[in-house]
Amino acid sequence: MNRFQVFPDLPIGNNHIRPRRLRINENIRSLVQENKLQKTDLILPLFISEKGTKRFDIESLPGVYRTPYDDLINEIDGIKKLGIHAIMLFPVIDISRKDLLGTEAYNPDGLIQNSIRKIKETFPDMIIFVDVALDPYTTHGHDGIINEKGYVLNDETVEVLCKQSLSYAACGVDFVCPSDMMDGRIAAIRTTLDTEGYTGTGILAYSAKYASAFYGPFREAISSGARSLDKKTYQLNPANSREAVREAILDIQEGADMVMVKPGLPYLDIVTRIKSESEVPVVIYQVSGEYAMLKCAAQNNLIDEKAAVLESLLSMKRAGADLIVTYYAKWICENIL
Ligand SMILES: NCC(=O)CCC(=O)O
Ligand SMILES: [Mg+2]
Numbered sequence: 001m002n003r004f005q006v007f008p009d010l011p012i013g014n015n016h017i018r019p020r021r022l023r024i025n026e027n028i029r030s031l032v033q034e035n036k037l038q039k040t041d042l043i044l045p046l047f048i049s050e051k052g053t054k055r056f057d058i059e060s061l062p063g064v065y066r067t068p069y070d071d072l073i074n075e076i077d078g079i080k081k082l083g084i085h086a087i088m089l090f091p092v093i094d095i096s097r098k099d100l101l102g103t104e105a106y107n108p109d110g111l112i113q114n115s116i117r118k119i120k121e122t123f124p125d126m127i128i129f130v131d132v133a134l135d136p137y138t139t140h141g142h143d144g145i146i147n148e149k150g151y152v153l154n155d156e157t158v159e160v161l162c163k164q165s166l167s168y169a170a171c172g173v174d175f176v177c178p179s180d181m182m183d184g185r186i187a188a189i190r191t192t193l194d195t196e197g198y199t200g201t202g203i204l205a206y207s208a209k210y211a212s213a214f215y216g217p218f219r220e221a222i223s224s225g226a227r228s229l230d231k232k233t234y235q236l237n238p239a240n241s242r243e244a245v246r247e248a249i250l251d252i253q254e255g256a257d258m259v260m261v262k263p264g265l266p267y268l269d270i271v272t273r274i275k276s277e278s279e280v281p282v283v284i285y286q287v288s289g290e291y292a293m294l295k296c297a298a299q300n301n302l303i304d305e306k307a308a309v310l311e312s313l314l315s316m317k318r319a320g321a322d323l324i325v326t327y328y329a330k331w332i333c334e335n336i337l
Contacts, residue, residue, distance in 0.1 A: 035317040037310065039083040039337055043129060043283070044329035046079075047221055048072065049092040050111050060217035061288055062295050064327050066092050072115060073122050080123060082333040088129040088177070088325055089115055092222050093136050101145055102134030106163040108170070116171035129204060130173050132165050132189070133180040141224045143180040143234065152234055158185045162192040169198040177260070179206040181234040181247075190255035204283060205256035208244035208270050211235035214263045214289030221288065241270055248274045256280065258323075263287040265312055268319035275320030284321040286312065291327040310336055 022032045047066040049056060055065040067075045079087065091111045097104045104110055116128055133143040134157065140146060144157030157180065165176040176193075178185050186205050193201050211232045219229070236244055244267075248259045259278065261271045262285035275282045294312065298305035309328055316324055326332070 035314055037313050037317060037332075037337065039333055040085060041313075041317065041322075041324055042084055042329040042332065043086040043088050043323055043325040044079060044084050045088045045090060045325060045327055046075070047090050047092055048111060048115050050094060058217070058221045060220040061292060061327060062299065063331065064221070064291070066221070069111065069115065069118075072118055076119055076123055076126060079330065080126065082330055083337075084329055084333060085125070086127040086129065086323075087119075088131065090131060090222055091115075091136050095139070095223075098137055098139045100139060102137035102160060105134055105137045105160065106167040108167055110167075113167055113171045116168060116173050120172040127174045128172075129175045129177050130168050132161050132168070132176045132178040134160060134164075135224050136222050141219070141229050143231065144182060152182075154182050154184070157182050158188050161185050162188050165189045165201075166192055166196055166198070169193055169196070169201040173201065175202040175204045175257070177204040177206060179209060179260075179262075181206065181209050181236070184254070186251045186254035186256050202257040203255060204258040204260060205248075205251035205254075206262055206285075207248040207251040207256065207259040208261045208267070208274065209235050210238050210244075210263065210267060212238065212263050212266075212287065212289070214266070214287045217288035217292045238266070241273060244270045245273055245277055248278060252278055252280055258283055260285060260325075261321075263290060264316055264321075264324070264326075265290055268315060271316065271319040271321050281322040282320055283323040283325060284316045284319075286316070286324060286326040286328070288327065294328075306336055 023029055049066040049068050052068040053070050055067060057065050089112055093104060093111065112130060119126055119128060135141055135143045142152050144152040145160065146152055161178060161180060168176055176189065178189060186203060189203060251259055258281040259274060260283045261267050261274060264284045264286040271282055271284055294308055297303045309332065313324055
């Protein structure tokens with residue numbers, strides 16, 4: 001007898017164990033709902049461009065746009081009014097500022113540095129996450145410094161990432177988010193920040209960042225490299241899960257305050273595993289390709305957008321995600337929550 005066969009002698013129709021009682025109507029269903037989506041679960045990615053005064057639509061991400069630096073305060077004001085408390089900044093850097101070494105990443109007068117200061121002046125309680133990696137700043141689009149064969153050099157890159165993190169911390173960022181997948185970068189960044197007195201600046205480590213085909217539209221959004229740039233020597237193999245757990249545990253040991261799994265929906269098993277094998281908050285990133293798939297299907301009337309978006313994000317919470325980075329954040333606050 002298995003545990004569901006409590007009354008094995010009763011014919012099916014007479015069995016008084018009826019789980020459907022808990023689904024009879026909306027009010028009962030909501031009483032017993034195990035996971036809920038809240039505005040405080042959401043982190044909104046924000047693309048900032050140096051030039052212009054108007055929003056610039058991103059063709060590959062319908063409904064998402066680049067905000068010009070000059071319109072930043074207005075944009076954040078709108079975001080705050082929707083009830084969003086956390087944003088993640090991405091720069092759109094002019095090609096003339098890019099080089100082989102990504103030096104613009106730690107320019108004290110750079111676009112991200114200025115944006116952090118500007119936002120914090122007006123909205124000190126808006127939580128700012130900033131990506132730490134060199135891909136927006138390198139001419140080749142890789143996340144680090146490459147040798148003549150195109151291989152991304154680990155320790156040389158980590159040195160630059162420390163400078164980049166320090167420069168963001170000095171502007172008042174809440175969390176630096178190394179997304180580069182170099183070995184040992186969390187310990188190096190933590191040490192650098194602490195040595196310089198930024199003990200309160202947090203680290204959200206992109207611990208399980210997979211070499212994914214779902215990043216295509218993002219690369220167009222920040223004008224970085226070819227859509228299919230091969231990053232397999234540093235990002236994880238989609239076929240692996242134990243390697244992701246190892247990366248997360250290493251990052252936590254090195255001082256990460258939170259860890260990230262990215263992309264989202266294809267990697268829910270990774271979220272569940274990391275959640276059960278660690279104690280820090282786990283963040284999931286619903287990446288640009290996931291957003292584009294939902295948006296395009298909805299625009300072609302192939303799915304019900306509200307239902308499909310809510311289902312996708314609830315499944316991330318069910319898997320164990322504490323926070324969700326999503327291009328849908330504003331839309332969800334406007335249309336669902
Ligand atoms: N480091 C940030 C990303 O790579 C974002 C990818 C995406 O949204 O596709
Ligand atoms: Mg690692």
